[in-house]
Amino acid sequence: MKKIVVLTGAGISVESGIKAFRSEDGLWENYPVEEVATHGAWFRNPQLILDFYNTMRKNLEEKQPNPAHICIAEKEKDFDITVVTQNVDNLHERAGSSKVIHLHGELTKACSSKDETDESCFVEIGYNPIQMGDKAKDGSQLRPQIVFFEEAVPNITPAAKLVSEADILMVVGTSMQVYPAAGLVGYVKEGTPIYFVDPQPRVSALKNLTVIAEPASVGVPKAFEMIEKL
Ligand code: APR
Secondary structure: OOEEEEEEOOHHHHOOOOOOOOOOOOHHHHOOHHHHOEHHHHHHOHHHHHHHHHHHHHHHOOOOOOHHHHHHHHHHHOOEEEEEEOOOOOHHHHHOOOOEEEOOEEEEEEEEOOOOOOHHHOEEOOOOOOOOOOEOOOOOEEEEEEOOEOOOOOOHHHHHHHHHHOOEEEEEOOOOOOOOHHHHHHHOOOOOOEEEEOOOOOOOOOOOEEEEOOOHHHHHHHHHHHHHOO
């Protein structure tokens, strides 16, 4: 089976009703990143961070995977697919994708605030809130298992290895502005076809690139149709 890595960003969840970050009404338009998504913000105002992600987590429950998430999951019958996502939602898993690597954490998980990379302290909390006083296994205050800006991205290592071994790379719904995630396109073997799905694609000159300027629910099935003709 051909190995496909699908790198996704916030754009793939837009049609599920989850705002992206850098669009006109994007999340970062309403909330300064510095206040709700940086390592420093957690120490300055942990309650604001808990409230922000408790609201986001609660809202996730009624969101549904869209045809793009579902198509990627269904194509596992024809391809060896791994999803590498920058998203913290669980829509790929709920659509049925069996191999999903989260680069920036998972909204339905909590972690230690002493060492956010200590996976032995990760706990699945579903759509429930984290309150002040909730403790991780190491005794520290529990916090959202979200990789904040300025923090390490441990999963970039396995993700880069997978991209370097992929026969095909598909990139869906990311502005390619945040590293190290955006740098993953540079790990493909020479000659690997890259399919880029985004209604407003902003992609640098990449070799073997096919750009599909459509929303994900249209563009992802179209990309797979092209791949099936390879
Ligand atoms: N289908 C596909 N792509 C879409 C759609 C859609 N329906 N709607 C918007 N997009 C595209 C936009 O054109 C844009 O290129 O999705 C992209 C979203 O870009 P960002 O908002 O920057 O989101 P993302 O690239 O995932 O951000 C990366 O930055 O803020 C941090 O940690 C956060 O994981 C996030 C990271």
